[in-house]
Amino acid sequence: MTHELICINCPMGCALTAQVEGGKVISVSGNTCPRGEQYAKTELTAPVRTVTTTMITSGGKPVPVKTKEPIPKEKIFDVVAAIKASTAPLPVKMGDVVLSDAAGTGVDIVSARSLNNA
Numbered sequence: 001m002t003h004e005l006i007c008i009n010c011p012m013g014c015a016l017t018a019q020v021e022g023g024k025v026i027s028v029s030g031n032t033c034p035r036g037e038q039y040a041k042t043e044l045t046a047p048v049r050t051v052t053t054t055m056i057t058s059g060g061k062p063v064p065v066k067t068k069e070p071i072p073k074e075k076i077f078d079v080v081a082a083i084k085a086s087t088a089p090l091p092v093k094m095g096d097v098v099l100s101d102a103a104g105t106g107v108d109i110v111s112a113r114s115l116n117n118a
């Protein structure tokens with residue numbers, strides 16, 4: 001079966017064509033670099049995403065946060081719910097873990113910005 005997809009790893013957005021047989025990606029074309037081939041293989045077998053959102057802090061202001069690593073696509077809603085149910089203690093530094101093992105994924109949520117108490 002032929003799949004058409006767009007690589008989202010960089011702004012070039014290469015149009016990829018992948019052949020899948022027996023649940024395996026047997027060929028990828030249209031990619032300008034090796035990351036496109038890897039993207040197609042992952043997207044068609046076990047898609048993952050990096051999640052970026054905000055978490056409320058103990059001071060009441062939101063701070064931008066993101067998953068430290070990409071998570072399985074089907075876990076996005078659970079992870080966002082876990083982030084929204086949590087509070088980041090202030091002060092927080094960029095890169096600090098503000099939630100461990102989000103929604104049982106084994107992936108931590110880290111702050112994408114530093115924020116002081118004020």
Ligand code: SF4
Nearest residue numbers: 007010013014033036
């Ligand atoms: S294949 Fe490479 S160059 Fe093309 S969009 Fe993906 S990362 Fe960018």
